[in-house]
Amino acid sequence: xxxxxxxxRYLIKTRGQQVTLSCSPISGHRSVSWYQQTPxxxxxxxxxxxxxxxxxxxxxPGRFSGRQFSNSRSExxxxxxxxxxxxxxxxxxxxxxxxxxxxxxxxxxxxxx
Amino acid sequence: AQxxxxxQPEMSVQEAETVTLSCxxxxxxxxxxxxxxxxxxxxxxxxxxxQEAYKQQNATENRFSVNFQKAAKSFSLKISDSQxxxxxxxxxxxxxxxxxxxxxxxxxxTVNP
Numbered sequence: 001x002x003x004x005x006x007x008x009r010y011l012i013k014t015r016g017q018q019v020t021l022s023c024s025p026i027s028g029h030r031s032v033s034w035y036q037q038t039p040x041x042x043x044x045x046x047x048x049x050x051x052x053x054x055x056x057x058x059x060x061p062g063r064f065s066g067r068q069f070s071n072s073r074s075e076x077x078x079x080x081x082x083x084x085x086x087x088x089x090x091x092x093x094x095x096x097x098x099x100x101x102x103x104x105x106x107x108x109x110x111x112x113x
Numbered sequence: 114a115q116x117x118x119x120x121q122p123e124m125s126v127q128e129a130e131t132v133t134l135s136c137x138x139x140x141x142x143x144x145x146x147x148x149x150x151x152x153x154x155x156x157x158x159x160x161x162x163x164q165e166a167y168k169q170q171n172a173t174e175n176r177f178s179v180n181f182q183k184a185a186k187s188f189s190l191k192i193s194d195s196q197x198x199x200x201x202x203x204x205x206x207x208x209x210x211x212x213x214x215x216x217x218x219x220x221x222x223t224v225n226p
Contacts, residue, residue, distance in 0.1 A: 033213065043204065043216040056212050090158060092214075100146045100208055104158035
């Protein structure tokens, strides 16, 4: 099976712009989670989707949003980018039942100038 | 809320030797899961080992094993016969009923030839 894929792998934006990141889960996985990784704050949970519904959300401002499509692919959007949004954004998917392990993609490195 | 603490920011080990990485956690839930993930410089987060809290038996995956002390809320990772490819940042994580992973700050493992 192919692993979790994330596009793009690298992104450079300027302050005030918005950005959309994409995540394709492992085939058959219906849960997709997003995390932000920075040197200062470490790994922080953004949100989790299951069957197109957001089940949990982390403590991030409303500028961070996400959605999940019927094929389980997910996107996250950050509007009005700030310098502090520069980070590695990781997506993870989980199998539909039983196992609770999250399998991660390679991440998208976002740089805000 | 769950918290995860890794008290060793950096560790080093000689090739072929054994090293133990420490992790403590706190949770109010009775049903939860614990994980160790590895993140090499390539940054892809890779699952190392998984432990279900209701299982008393310590999980083992080849050269990797855990010492799960539920009463003490301790979850250490032992790497036997260390290899150069084991060099990475190791993250301890917990997952409760809210679908999100809570990560520790990580331990950077260096393997010396």
